[in-house]
Every structure is written in C-alpha cells, then in structure tokens.
Amino acid sequence: MSVVESDNYEPERRARRLAGPLFGAACLLATLTGVVVLSVVLGAVAAAALGHGSQHPWYAIGPNAWKLGRFLVSLTQKFSEDAGFRAGVYGSLWLLALTVLFAVPTGVGAAVFLEEFTPPGRLRRAIQMNIANLAGVPSIVYGILGLALFVRAFGFESFALGRSLWAGALTLALLVLPVIVLATQEALRSVPSSLRHAALALGASRWETVRDHVLPMAVPGILTGTILAVSRAIGETAPVLMVGAAGSIDWIPNGPGDRYTALPVEIYNYAKEPGVEFQSVAAGGILLLLVILLTMNSIAIVIRNKYRVPTR
Amino acid sequence: MNLPVPSGSVERPRWPAPSRFRRYQGPVMLSLLAICALVTVLTTIGIVAVLGLETIHFFRESHVSLPAFVFGTEVDPPKFGIFPLIWGTVMVAAGASLIALPIGLLSALYLSEYAPRRVRAVLKPALELLAGIPTIVYGFLALVLVTPLLKACFEPLGLKVDSYNALSACVVVGVMIIPMVSSLSEDVLSAVPRSLREAAYGLGATKFEVSTRIVLPAGLSGVAASFILAISRAVGETMAVVLAAGRMPNVTANPLRSVETMTAYIVAITGGDASYGTPKYLSLFAVGMTLFVMTLGLNILSGLILRRFREVYN
Amino acid sequence: MTTRSPLRIEPTTPPDESPPMRPSDPLPALPPPKPDPATVPDPVISARSLCVWYGSSMALKNVDIDIPRHKITALIGPSGCGKSTLLRCFNRMNDLIPGARMEGTIKFEGIELADPSIDAVALRRRVGMVFQKPNPFPKSIYQNVAWGARINGYKGDMDELVEKSLRRAALWEEVRGKLHKSGLDLSGGQQQRLCIARTLAVEPEIILMDEPCSALDPIATAKVEDLMDELKEDYTIVIVTHNMQQARRTSDMTACLMLDEAAVQGGHRTGVIAEFSPTEKLFTNPSDPRTEAYITGRIG
Numbered sequence: 001m002s003v004v005e006s007d008n009y010e011p012e013r014r015a016r017r018l019a020g021p022l023f024g025a026a027c028l029l030a031t032l033t034g035v036v037v038l039s040v041v042l043g044a045v046a047a048a049a050l051g052h053g054s055q056h057p058w059y060a061i062g063p064n065a066w067k068l069g070r071f072l073v074s075l076t077q078k079f080s081e082d083a084g085f086r087a088g089v090y091g092s093l094w095l096l097a098l099t100v101l102f103a104v105p106t107g108v109g110a111a112v113f114l115e116e117f118t119p120p121g122r123l124r125r126a127i128q129m130n131i132a133n134l135a136g137v138p139s140i141v142y143g144i145l146g147l148a149l150f151v152r153a154f155g156f157e158s159f160a161l162g163r164s165l166w167a168g169a170l171t172l173a174l175l176v177l178p179v180i181v182l183a184t185q186e187a188l189r190s191v192p193s194s195l196r197h198a199a200l201a202l203g204a205s206r207w208e209t210v211r212d213h214v215l216p217m218a219v220p221g222i223l224t225g226t227i228l229a230v231s232r233a234i235g236e237t238a239p240v241l242m243v244g245a246a247g248s249i250d251w252i253p254n255g256p257g258d259r260y261t262a263l264p265v266e267i268y269n270y271a272k273e274p275g276v277e278f279q280s281v282a283a284g285g286i287l288l289l290l291v292i293l294l295t296m297n298s299i300a301i302v303i304r305n306k307y308r309v310p311t312r
Numbered sequence: 313m314n315l316p317v318p319s320g321s322v323e324r325p326r327w328p329a330p331s332r333f334r335r336y337q338g339p340v341m342l343s344l345l346a347i348c349a350l351v352t353v354l355t356t357i358g359i360v361a362v363l364g365l366e367t368i369h370f371f372r373e374s375h376v377s378l379p380a381f382v383f384g385t386e387v388d389p390p391k392f393g394i395f396p397l398i399w400g401t402v403m404v405a406a407g408a409s410l411i412a413l414p415i416g417l418l419s420a421l422y423l424s425e426y427a428p429r430r431v432r433a434v435l436k437p438a439l440e441l442l443a444g445i446p447t448i449v450y451g452f453l454a455l456v457l458v459t460p461l462l463k464a465c466f467e468p469l470g471l472k473v474d475s476y477n478a479l480s481a482c483v484v485v486g487v488m489i490i491p492m493v494s495s496l497s498e499d500v501l502s503a504v505p506r507s508l509r510e511a512a513y514g515l516g517a518t519k520f521e522v523s524t525r526i527v528l529p530a531g532l533s534g535v536a537a538s539f540i541l542a543i544s545r546a547v548g549e550t551m552a553v554v555l556a557a558g559r560m561p562n563v564t565a566n567p568l569r570s571v572e573t574m575t576a577y578i579v580a581i582t583g584g585d586a587s588y589g590t591p592k593y594l595s596l597f598a599v600g601m602t603l604f605v606m607t608l609g610l611n612i613l614s615g616l617i618l619r620r621f622r623e624v625y626n
Numbered sequence: 627m628t629t630r631s632p633l634r635i636e637p638t639t640p641p642d643e644s645p646p647m648r649p650s651d652p653l654p655a656l657p658p659p660k661p662d663p664a665t666v667p668d669p670v671i672s673a674r675s676l677c678v679w680y681g682s683s684m685a686l687k688n689v690d691i692d693i694p695r696h697k698i699t700a701l702i703g704p705s706g707c708g709k710s711t712l713l714r715c716f717n718r719m720n721d722l723i724p725g726a727r728m729e730g731t732i733k734f735e736g737i738e739l740a741d742p743s744i745d746a747v748a749l750r751r752r753v754g755m756v757f758q759k760p761n762p763f764p765k766s767i768y769q770n771v772a773w774g775a776r777i778n779g780y781k782g783d784m785d786e787l788v789e790k791s792l793r794r795a796a797l798w799e800e801v802r803g804k805l806h807k808s809g810l811d812l813s814g815g816q817q818q819r820l821c822i823a824r825t826l827a828v829e830p831e832i833i834l835m836d837e838p839c840s841a842l843d844p845i846a847t848a849k850v851e852d853l854m855d856e857l858k859e860d861y862t863i864v865i866v867t868h869n870m871q872q873a874r875r876t877s878d879m880t881a882c883l884m885l886d887e888a889a890v891q892g893g894h895r896t897g898v899i900a901e902f903s904p905t906e907k908l909f910t911n912p913s914d915p916r917t918e919a920y921i922t923g924r925i926g
Contacts, residue, residue, distance in 0.1 A: 016518050016520070016521070017518075019518075019520045020518045020519050020520035023520045023523070023524070024422070024426050024519070024520070026418055027418045027419065027421050027422030027425075027426055028422050028426065029418075030414075030415045030416075030417075030418035030419040030422065030494075031418070031419035031422045031423060031427075031435055031494070033415055033419070033487075033490065034419070034435070034438060034439050034442050034490060034491060034494075035435075035438055037442060037487050037490075038438065038441065038442050038445075040453075040457075041445060041449060041453060044453060044456065044457050045449070045452070045453075048456055105348070106348045106351050107348070108348075109344060109345045109347075109348030109349070110345070110348040110349040110351065110352050112345050112348075113342075113345035113346055113348060113349040114349060117342060117345060117346075118349075119724045120724055121724070127349055127352065127353060129615070130352060130353055130356050131352050132611075132615060133356070133608060133611055133612065133615075134352060134355060134356060136541065136544060136545075136607060136608075136610075136611035137359065137548075137604065137607065137608070138545075138547070138548025138549070138550070138575070138603060138604075138607055139548070139550065140548065140550045140575050140578055140579070140600070140603070141359060141363075141548070141600055141603065141604050141607075142359075143578075143582075144362065144363065144578070144596065144597065144600040145355075145358055145359050145362050147582070148362040148366060148597075149358055149362060152588070174355050177351065177352060177355065178352065178355075181352060192761070194757060194759060194761035195761060195763065195764075196722075197719065197722070197755075197757060197761070198757065198761045198762075198763065198821065198824075199763070199773075199774075200719070200722065200747075200750060201717060201719060201750055201754060201755035201757075201825070202750065202751070202754065202773070202774030202777075202778075202824065202825065202828050203747055203748065203749075203750040203751030203752075203774065203777070203778050203828055204747070204750075204774065204777050205334075205338045205747045205777075206338065207337060207338035207341045207342065208337075208338070208777050211341075212773060212777070213763055213764075216764075217764060228440075228444070231444060232444065232446075235444070235445075235446025235447075235448070235449075236446065237446065237447065237448045237550070237551045238550035238551055238575070238579060241579060241582065241583070242578070242579070242582045264446055264448045264551075267448055267452070268448055268451075268551065268554075268555070271448075271451065271452050271455060271555055272555070279452075279455070279456055282452055283452070283456070286448070286449050286452060289446060289448075289449070290445070290449065293444055293445070293446065294441060294444070297440065297441055297444045298441075301437045301440065301441075327751065327778055327779065327780070327828075327829070328779045328781060330748070330778075330779065331779055334777070334779065
C-alpha cells in the first residue's frame with residue numbers, strides 16, 4: 001500500500017534523511033574518542049618507556065622490552081639507566097592490603113545498615129546524601145584530612161601516626177569508603193525481596209536473613225564495586241603524596257609503621273625531573289601501574305558480567 | 313503419600329527458646345553495622361572540622377581578611393590572595409568542559425539511542441576502563457605528548473607556548489572526564505521512558521529527531537546534573553593539572569601560558585619547606601576549604617537537579 | 627523493624643511442651659463482641675475489629691474472623707481488597723512495610739498479635755508462609771529445607787527432618803538423589819513444593835499461603851491442592867486465592883473480602899469482610915449480595 005501524498009505536508013525529506021546518519025556518525029565518532037584515547041595512552045606510554053631514543057623510530061620498542069623487568073625489580077633511583085620501582089610497588093601493595101582491610105568491612109557494614117536496617121525516612125536520606133556528597137569530594141581534600149587527622153592528629157603527638165603506611169592506608173580507606181558503600185548498596189538492592197520474605201517467614205531474624213541469604217547473593221556485586229574502588233585508590237597520587245609517601249624513599253617497608261613510597265608517587269617524582277631519560281623511567285612505571293590497574297578492572301568487569309543479577 | 317508418623321499428630325521435637333548466642337547476635341551486629349555507618353558521617357564531620365578549624369587558625373595567624381584572601385592577586389605570603397588560583401582552576405575546568413561536555417553528550421546519545429546491543433556491550437566496559445586510568449598518567453601525557461604537539465602547532469604561528477600551559481591541562485582533564493560525562497548522561501537518557509520515544513516514532517519522526525527533540529529535552533535536567541558533576545571533578549583534579557599547567561599563578565586569558573590551580577598550590581605547599589603552624593602552611597587548609605566549598609556546591613546542585621529529574625520520571 | 631523493638635520473648639512453654647492442637651487448649655478469654663455468622667469452635671486465630679493502616683490510608687476495616695483449627699480457610703475477593711494484607715497480619719509480615727500498623731485485637735493461642743512488642747521472629751516460626759511466586763533460596767535443596775530449622779535451633783536429626791519434610795511436601799521421590807543440587811534447578815511446581823517443605827521443616831502450627839498456585843501450571847496446581855488436603859490433618863491452612871474454583875475445591879471456610887464502598891467514594895481502597903461462611907454455603911447460598919455478585923462474576 002503506498003503512502004498517500006498530501007499537499008498539506010511538506011517534509012524536508014533530503015535534510016531529514018541527511019541529518020540522521022550524519023548525526024549518528026558524529027555520535028559514534030565521539031564515542032570512539034574513548035577507544036582512541038585508550039590506544040594513544042598505551043601507545044605513547046609504551047613508546048616513551050621502551051623507545052630507543054631519537055635516532056630510532058618511535059615504534060622500535062622490541063629490543064628494549066627487557067627493561068620492563070628491570071622497572072619492576074630495581075630499587076635504585078639515581079640514574080635513569082638502572083632506576084626501578086620496586087619500593088613503590090611494595091609500598092602500593094602494602095597500601096592495597098591495608099586499605100582493603102579498613103575500607104571493605106566498614107563500607108559493606110555501612111551499606112548493610114542503610115539498606116537492610118534503616119527504614120526509609122529522614123535518617124536514611126541524611127546519611128545517603130552525606131555518602132553521595134563524600135563520593136564527590138576531591139581526593140586531595142582527603143589528603144588534607146589524612147594529613148591533619150592521621151599524620152599529625154591535630155598536634156597530639158602520642159596519637160599521631162606520622163608518615164607511616166597506617167596513615168596512608170587510613171586516608172585511602174576513607175577515600176574509597178563512599179564508593180564501596182554505594183556499590184554495595186547497589187548489589188544489595190538487586191537481591192530480590194522475595195528472598196528476604198522467605199527467610200523472615202521461617203522465623204529468621206533480620207540479621208540471620210542478611211547473613212545467610214542477602215549478603216552471599218550480593219557478593220559478586222560487592223566484589224566488583226570493591227575492586228573498582230580499590231583500584232582507583234591505588235592509582236591515586238595526590239592524597240598519598242600529602243600524607244607522606246615520598247618519592248625519594250628507596251627502601252621497602254618492613255611493616256605498616258614504616259615510611260613508604262607508592263608507585264604513582266614515584267612516577268610523579270620521575271615525571272617532574274627534567275630530561276627525557278627520566279621521563280622514560282616514569283613511562284616504565286606507568287606501564288607497570290596500568291598493567292596492575294587494567295588487570296584489576298578487567299577482573300571486576302568479568303565478575304560482574306558472569307554473575308549478572310540472577311533472573312528467574 | 314504414606315507417612316511414618318501417625319496422622320493427627322505430627323511428632324514435634326522441642327523448639328528451644330532462642331539461645332543466648334542467637335538472641336544477642338542480631339543486636340550486637342546491628343550496633344557494629346551502625347558504627348560503620350557512623351564512620352561515613354564522622355568522615356564528613358572530620359573534613360568540615362579539619363578544614364574549618366585550620367582555616368580559622370590561618371586567618372588568625374596571617375591577619376588576612378576574607379575579601380583580601382579571595383580577591384587578592386598576589387599569592388605569596390604575607391598577602392595570600394588566592395584569586396589567581398581560583399582563576400587558574402576555573403580556566404582549566406572551563407576549558408576541560410568545552411572539550412568533554414559535547415563529546416561526552418554525543419557519546420551518551422550514541423550509546424543510548426544508536427548503538428546496537430552488541431556494540432554497547434563492548435563500548436561500555438571500554439569507557440569504564442578509560443575511567444580507571446589514574447590521573448597521574450594523564451599528567452604525564454600532557455607533559456610528553458600534548459605540550460610538544462601544541463608547540464608544534466602554535467609556535468610556527470608565532471605564538472609562544474610555555475612548557476607548562478593551561479591548554480594542555482584543559483585537553484587532558486577534558487579527555488579524562490569524558491567517560492564520566494558519557495556514562496552519567498547515558499544513565500539519564502536511558503531512563504527516559506520508552507513510551508515517549510514510541511510516541512514520537514509513531515508520528516513519523518526520524519531517529520535524529522527523536523534523539524534531539526524528544527530524548528534530549530526530556531533528559532535535559534539529568535544531563536545538566538551530569539555536566540555539573542563532571543565540572544566539579546575537573547575543579548578538584550590534581551595530578552594531571554600539577555604536571556600540565558605548572559606553578560605560575562598568572563591571571564591571564566591566554567591558554568598557552570602557565571597557570572596555577574588550587575590543587576597544584578596545595579600539593580606544592582605539602583611538598584615544600586613550610587613548617588607546621590606557619591601561615592604559609594596553614595594557607596593550604598584555607599585553599600582546601602575554598603576547593604571543598606566549590607566542589608560541594610557543585611555536587612549539591614547536581615544532586616538537586618537530578619532529584620527533580622527522577623521525580624518527573626518515577 | 628523487629629530486631630530493634632525491645633525483644634520480648636514470648637512464653638514458649640505451653641504451646642511447645644505439648645502438642646498444641648489438643649482441643650482442650652486453654653482458649654483466650656475472649657467473648658465475641660457481636661454474634662458471628664460463622665460460629666467457629668476453638669479458633670486458632672481470632673480477630674475482632676481489626677483495622678490495618680498503611681500510613682494514613684486504611685487498608686482493612688473492622689475485620690472479624692475466626693480461623694478454624696485444622697481446616698482450610700480461603701480468603702477470596704477482587705484485587706486490592708486486602709486479602710494479602712489480612713493474611714500478613716497473621717504472621718506480622720506487614721511489619722516489613724514501613725508505616726503499616728494494626729488496630730483492634732487479633733489473638734493467636736493467647737498471644738495478642740496486634741501488640742507491637744511481641745517477638746515477631748518467634749511468631750513466624752509458628753505461623754509459616756508460602757508465597758505467590760516460588761522463592762527458594764539460591765542454595766541446595768537440602769539447605770533450603772534445613773536452613774529454617776537450623777536457625778531456629780532444631781534439636782534433632784537434620785537429615786531425618788529434611789527427608790520427613792520433603793516427603794510431607796510430596797517432593798521426596800522427585801529429589802531424593804539430588805538433594806545437593808540447587809533449589810533453582812527444579813521446575814516451578816517443584817520449587818513451590820520445596821517452599822512448602824521448607825515451611826514444614828520448622829513445624830509451624832499454621833501455614834499461610836498467598837496465592838500459592840498463581841504461578842503454576844494446572845498439573846502442579848493439582849499437586850499442591852492435594853498436598854493442602856493432606857496437610858490439613860495436622861496444620862491449619864489459610865489460603866489467599868484469586869481462583870474461586872480453587873477456593874471451592876480446597877477450603878472448608880471462605881471469607882469474601884470486598885472494597886468498602888464508602889471508602890472508594892472517598893478515593894481510598896479499604897477492604898472489609900463481606901461474608902465469612904462455610905465454603906459450600908458461601909458458594910451456593912451467599913447471604914451477602916456483594917458476595918453473590920462477586921462469585922457470579924459481576925464484580926471482578
């Protein structure tokens with residue numbers, strides 16, 4: 001059946017037919033900038049880290065691949081030829097472990113409290129808004145908080161943690177706390193309420209219901225959110241820089257009370273140095289950092305896709 | 313169904329009164345959980361208290377008045393006029409928004425309106441990966457990639473490009489917040505009810521018309537909220553800016569010059585030689601307070617707009 | 627919020643020491659305030675002037691009902707008239723809805739259920755519930771049955787209890803070899819019988835069923851109905867159903883709920899009991915015109 005033409009309507013066919021695909025293409029291009037940026041980042045960093053110097057083309061990185069291992073192993077910092085990030089990698093791993101230790105139980109606990117035990121109302125809204133705002137506070141402000149609260153303890157020397165791993169980890173824990181709370185709440189919300197009702201109807205208390213059914217079912221979601229949050233913390237430079245990770249430290253911490261350096265801080269330290277040689281060292285550190293973070297993020301995304309909210 | 317028990321009476325074993333362990337486990341856990349929630353509240357109180365007290369301390373020590381602090385143009389002690397820092401911050405944030413907002417919005421429209429399901433399933437995680445790249449990496453790129461590029465572009469035209477300059481900071485911060493804009497806006501656009509789209513298609517609209525005349529206006533407030541949130545992120549951005557824009561507190565409209573942002577100032581004070589308790593050291597808290605107030609204001613504004621948006625569609 | 631209300635542990639001795647269904651159980655001294663059309667001797671639950679509020683809107687008004695012991699009582703009526711609300715009063719599941727509250731009296735074995743300070747957790751062990759959609763836990767079949775008994779401190783052989791409960795729910799033969807498979811792998815009808823087995827495992831005195839067959843196919847429905855018929859020897863069953871045939875087939879007593887006309891005029895949805903009679907009488911010779919209109923399909 002053909003469409004009947006009418007004199008009353010004059011659609012601008014050509015303009016409309018042209019605008020659509022053009023606009024779609026523009027949108028697609030915009031989306032692809034992300035992918036392009038990702039490749040540029042990786043390419044530029046790899047080239048800077050492994051490049052041969054100016055007399056070789058930038059893509060001749062193969063012969064220098066052995067340098068990667070050196071970046072990971074070497075402790076020294078003085079000369080660009082043999083500088084490495086061992087101290088920073090150890091420091092960052094310590095930070096990672098301690099941050100998880102502090103932030104995950106607290107974050108999950110706060111989320112469970114809000115989602116499962118607080119009736120909707122003024123209290124819940126207030127805490128919820130507070131958490132949303134905390135998530136938007138710039139990381140450097142957490143650095144200031146950590147500096148005043150943990151490193152100096154407002155000048156009460158006996159409580160001050162100094163520039164130790166404790167202070168760094170506590171600062172990072174506060175930084176990721178709101179992110180973990182929000183992710184956990186999301187995961188708890190995706191647990192069907194029929195499950196809670198089933199458990200309660202059997203005479204379970206609310207806590208028993210949460211412990212045995214709701215939390216186990218929310219674990220994949222919590223895990224994903226936590227990994228993403230913590231990987232963000234590991235990449236943070238400003239707060240750790242403020243609470244005392246120093247780029248000039250070239251030893252491995254023995255315990256959480258020690259002074260330390262972190263991978264991003266070391267990178268910052270090298271990147272500040274004038275001279276191409278040290279920039280190539282910084283690029284090497286970035287490669288290490290990116291490998292660690294992208295691995296963590298990919299694991300998180302895989303977990304999420306594997307355990308998508310079970311639908312029945 | 314034959315049952316081993318005689319009908320009429322089910323054999324009922326004792327159901328003991330709840331053990332002490334069972335009786336107390338719930339309340340004990342509940343208080344522990346409440347303490348966890350309290351930590352988040354205490355964090356906010358801590359931030360406000362630390363910044364507030366030390367800022368008061370700063371004003372008392374330095375004898376600077378509030379207007380002189382905000383509008384003074386000389387950053388160095390004993391003047392402590394942070395206007396150049398605010399200028400630098402606003403300039404970087406504005407430049408970054410010019411890059412990120414249009415690209416982020418178009419990309420959100422693509423993801424919500426145009427992308428086939430398969431493409432979306434690949435692109436969304438890719439954007440998330442991008443958002444996971446630490447800011448120090450972007451700072452480094454500004455230094456080794458963007459600035460040399462800018463030099464190569466502008467210096468033949470006779471324009472001098474500082475090796476630390478605002479434009480490279482704008483570029484990297486802009487690129488950095490694209491994933492944020494696009495994923496937040498996409499959430500909002502996807503929340504626009506299907507029925508609206510179907511109504512428009514039913515009237516003979518093209519996809520372009522549905523996207524720009526129906527979906528975008530319907531989601532406009534939500535998109536605005538995501539913009540504001542992204543700008544707030546740009547304002548609070550530290551490492552990329554420290555490495556890209558430098559440490560020269562200029563009040564200039566020339567993006568090829570070096571500027572200093574509030575965050576860069578804070579990092580510089582911590583890394584510097586100012587000793588504890590001096591006005592110079594305390595000024596980092598006052599600048600931090602200014603930064604906190606700015607970002608908090610933006611975040612609250614964004615939250616309010618978003619709540620209005622949700623009220624319309626839920 | 628049950629966990630936060632002052633925990634008053636109900637006196638567990640009398641109903642737990644002896645089989646609670648002895649006809650000589652002491653009845654709560656409760657003179658019926660007005661003569662009830664359906665005289666129920668020895669009711670398990672007895673509600674008088676029960677009103678339920680959700681915030682400021684009244685969901686149920688002046689409900690008088692006696693649930694007879696070891697019988698099946700059906701609650702029927704059009705959508706939104708408060709059948710499920712009434713059912714959820716019997717085990718205090720309405721507590722989960724913020725703003726819900728009860729007025730009037732509702733007695734279960736001498737316990738005043740409308741009293742907000744009673745221990746709802748302990749109550750729900752004795753008044754079990756089966757839901758509209760089968761909702762097994764995402765755990766093994768065995769764990770599904772054993773969990774409720776375990777948290778309630780069951781002192782006995784768990785394997786035996788699981789087998790007994792599954793047998794009682796007519797599911798044992800179908801699952802005996804795969805007790806450690808996930809409960810979600812069963813078919814819809816099997817899942818619902820698993821949910822019934824799970825409820826039986828905590829040995830409740832009353833089983834509340836909220837449209838237990840609405841998500842099931844006819845064959846599975848028939849199995850559940852047969853099961854109900856067997857269970858009523860030992861348990862009191864209250865079932866909410868949309869299916870009038872089902873109510874007629876399975877129940878001994880039927881309550882027909884209706885929306886209160888006066889409230890509807892005012893823009894509220896408040897349910898009242900239009901009629902509560904023996905099932906045969908209600909379906910053949912209803913005394914309330916609204917009931918007649920509903921069962922003949924004029925209100926739906």
